[in-house]
Amino acid sequence: MQQTLSIIKPDAVAKGVIGKILDRFETNGLRIAATKKVQLSRQDAEAFYAVHANRPFFNDLVDFMISGPVVISVLEGENAVLKNRELMGATNPKEAEAGTIRADFAENIDANAVHGSDSVENAAIEIAFFFSGREIS
């Protein structure tokens, strides 16, 4: 069993597709071990995306992530990290395969509907960033 962190980003929350996206996870064998709707602070978003701090899109990314509430979940299942990345589709929705979350719900590379951990190691770090042990079951 693996765990991974998912964020439904402000664009998808504003569109009212939280339920549709969570359904994709559950329908594809990813159990929701924890979930919460949160308004991130600038400090939260900058810390979460610290790895991208030197990238030209960093400020746009942080501004976008705090532009409205997000839904943060811990997903659990076999190969959860990779499975979630497959369900999400490519970072740029224009390159995302048909039937993926980003192909179906995302507008562009800034507003791309979802975040998902990219490795087991980062999943553990990202889960610990947002959740305490007692919130996960």
Ligand code: GDP
């Ligand atoms: P992800 O793991 O597929 O979300 O992609 P990354 O970890 O590489 O990037 C984090 C987020 O930064 C992406 O989801 C995009 O929202 C944004 N991003 C990544 N690359 C670019 C880029 O080249 N331009 C812009 N504007 N945003 C980007």
